Amino acid sequence: NVVDKVTADNVDQLVGHFPLCMQHLHRKLRELHHLKHFARMQYNLFLKGIGLTVEEALIFWRKSFSTITDEKFQKDYAYNIRHNYGMEGKRQDYLPLNCHSIITNKQPGPGDQHGCPFKHFSEDNLRAFMAQTGVRKDENLKEILDLVRGKHYQVACTKYFEITKCLEDSISRDSGERHLMETITHPNSYFEQSALQLDL
Numbered sequence: 001n002v003v004d005k006v007t008a009d010n011v012d013q014l015v016g017h018f019p020l021c022m023q024h025l026h027r028k029l030r031e032l033h034h035l036k037h038f039a040r041m042q043y044n045l046f047l048k049g050i051g052l053t054v055e056e057a058l059i060f061w062r063k064s065f066s067t068i069t070d071e072k073f074q075k076d077y078a079y080n081i082r083h084n085y086g087m088e089g090k091r092q093d094y095l096p097l098n099c100h101s102i103i104t105n106k107q108p109g110p111g112d113q114h115g116c117p118f119k120h121f122s123e124d125n126l127r128a129f130m131a132q133t134g135v136r137k138d139e140n141l142k143e144i145l146d147l148v149r150g151k152h153y154q155v156a157c158t159k160y161f162e163i164t165k166c167l168e169d170s171i172s173r174d175s176g177e178r179h180l181m182e183t184i185t186h187p188n189s190y191f192e193q194s195a196l197q198l199d200l
């Protein structure tokens, strides 16, 4: 893994390297002290992919679900967290979800937090979230929203990465290239590229 030691206590410091889908889940977890099943699975598998061990995952989720008792946590949530790590049931070692799966499977309904903001947020919510997380210029917001309207969700995510990481400045104006990076296809590769860039 890019980051040597991801622990329950340092996840908050890494959120700036997460793609929008995972930034959203992290914010909602902090706000609600809870996430529903598919959101929990999407986020837990992502955290597993960046190097959080099952022991640290149990600490992370227990602390995050701060409004419930230990008994309820053990009864209703600990099993699923261990299950994602292949330690329960069929002992399948589940992989972190890729973008295609997040965008096309299990469409979120009202009150659900899982999914991809580029695909599942309203345009107003997406614009506001991008503005809050580092897309400052109207022309950049418009460029990304145009990609979303064309249903190019992963290209929009890649553009968001380039803009928020200031990669755009280094794109040659003469090259005719629209993107410096390969199109993002996985939240974990987004994280790895971001972390690599800052040499974490």
Ligand code: SF4
Binding pocket: 019, 020, 021, 022, 098, 099, 102, 103, 115, 116, 117, 118, 153, 154, 157, 184, 185, 186, 187, 190
């Ligand atoms: Fe997450 Fe992929 Fe959507 Fe980007 S395109 S926000 S990495 S699901």
